[in-house]
Amino acid sequence: MKRVVVGLSGGVDSSVAAYLLKEQGYEVIGLFMKNWHDDSVTISNECPWLEDSNDALLVAEKLGIPFQTVDLSEQYKEKIVDYMFNEYEQGRTPNPDVLCNREIKFDVFMKIALSLGADYVATGHYCRKGTIQKDGKEIFQLLAGIDANKDQSYFLCQLSQEQLAKSLFPIGELTKPEVRDIAMQLDLVTAEKKDSQGLCFIGKVRLPEFLQQQLQPKEGLIYEVAANDKIYSQEIPTFSSLEDQLAFEAEGISYTSENGKVVGKHQGAHYFTIGQRKGLNVGGTKEALFIIATDVKTNTIYTGQGASHPGLFKKTLLVKPSEIHWIREDLSLKNGETMEVMARIRYRQALQKATLYQFKSGLYVSFDEPQSAITEGQFVAWNIGDELVGSGVIS
Known part of the structure; x- marks a missing residue:
């Protein structure tokens, strides 16, 4: 019997993953990751991780598998939260979910699982693992989940061959409704639980408020750039090489205050991201305003009207x-x-x-x-x- 440690998150997907592995004859251990309890950065008055760990415990009891909680909040703060603050400060928009998989679930957590004598780590991700032989070597593939509507392979896009070798994705061959059906038949407490939103494993987070606890608000201007501004009809230079042309296309447009008119104020360019339209609090435009650029050095936001504004593309x-x-x-x-x-x-x-x-x-x-x-x-x-x-x- 191979031993598998399942990351039980207190959701329906990982619950059913644990059940399927047990059915397949693995020795299954449930492990709940506690990734947050820093009161200096309050996240919300609710305490979702307590509820989640409770649900995970109830599922483990129902399935008759050993269960324990591991506290990874220190590593989480260092590898995910500090990184996020740093990225936002520089005007970039990180993806904590991709990072959490690479740095926490399939690294720190995986090492703990292997130290418990596990052969594999399993999660409730909607994706599949393939194996092929090439030049006498075994190569692992990350394949999309069967449920095109739920495919989560994107979130695992930073995994390595070593991590994939030790991973199992039991629900990758199923659709979400099939997973819920199994949970209902087993009468699991998580059967009808809503899918978690917000930061990976932190629970109910409102990002601007979260960021404001580390990044000080500072007032700046919001500009609107017209879709017919001359900056969009500039002549494209001739390039001496394909690389020069690609570099030019990737560079994007550098806006200045001369490209637009002031339409409002904001509390910090580092709270905003390209393509965002909520939270600007600027009214009176025919179409919704979308953010087309932010500049954290000058603390400026540039916007354009409508989802087809040339500045977005x-x-x-x-x-x-x-x-x-x-x-x-x-x-x-x-x-x-x-x-x-x-x-x-x-x-x-x-x-x-x-x-x-x-x-x-x-x-x-x-x-x-x-x-x-x-x-x-x-x-x-x-x-x-x-x-x-x-x-x-x-x-």
Whole structure:
């Protein structure tokens, strides 16, 4: 009997994952990760992790598996929360969920599980793991979940071969309704529990309030840039190389106060992200205002009216050399090489046709169609078919 430690989160997905593994004959241990209890940064008056750990305990009792709680709040604060504050301060928008998987669940947590003699770690992610042989070597694949509506492979886009080797995703072959059905039949306390929202494992977080506890508010101006501003009809220079052209396309537009008119004030550019339309509190425009750029140095926000404003769209992005990550290291590109892929820049976005161009300066991802709200600090992930083969931080 192989031993598997399941990250029981107190939700329906990990509950059913534990049940399925037990049915398959594994020796299953449930482990709840407590990732937050820093009262200096209050998150909300509710204490969701207590409720969640309680639900996880009830599920473990029902399934007849051993259960314990591990406190990872120190590592979580250092690897996730401090990183988030730092990124927002620099005007970037991090993705805590992708990071939490790479740094906490499949690293710190995995090491604890292996120290308990586990052969594998399992989670309730909607994705699948494949195995192929290549040159006499076993290679692990990260495949999309069967439920296209719930596929969560994007959140695991930073995993390595070593991490995948030790991972199991029991519900990847199921749809969400099937998972709920199993939980109902077993009469699990989590059967009808709503899916958790907010920061990975912290629970009910309102981001601006969370950030304000570390990043001081400072008043700045909001500008509106007209869709027909001359900055959008500038002549495109001629390029001496493809790399120069891609660099130009990835650079994006640098706005100044001359490009727009003042339409309001904000409490800190570092609280906002590109593509955002809520929380600006500027009225009186025909269409909703979307953020097209932020500048934390001058503490300025630039906006445009409507979801089709030209300032929202860009075709190309750059991933710096140190931020390029291949799950399939055997497919990684050498300088000068290209690859056609399907890529996405956020969770739940439909995959888009794109080409990867590898240069010494980094990896350019050039989409066939311009993409809305390409955001620095977020992750781009690329697929071949239903296999996610690599990812990187948008720079």
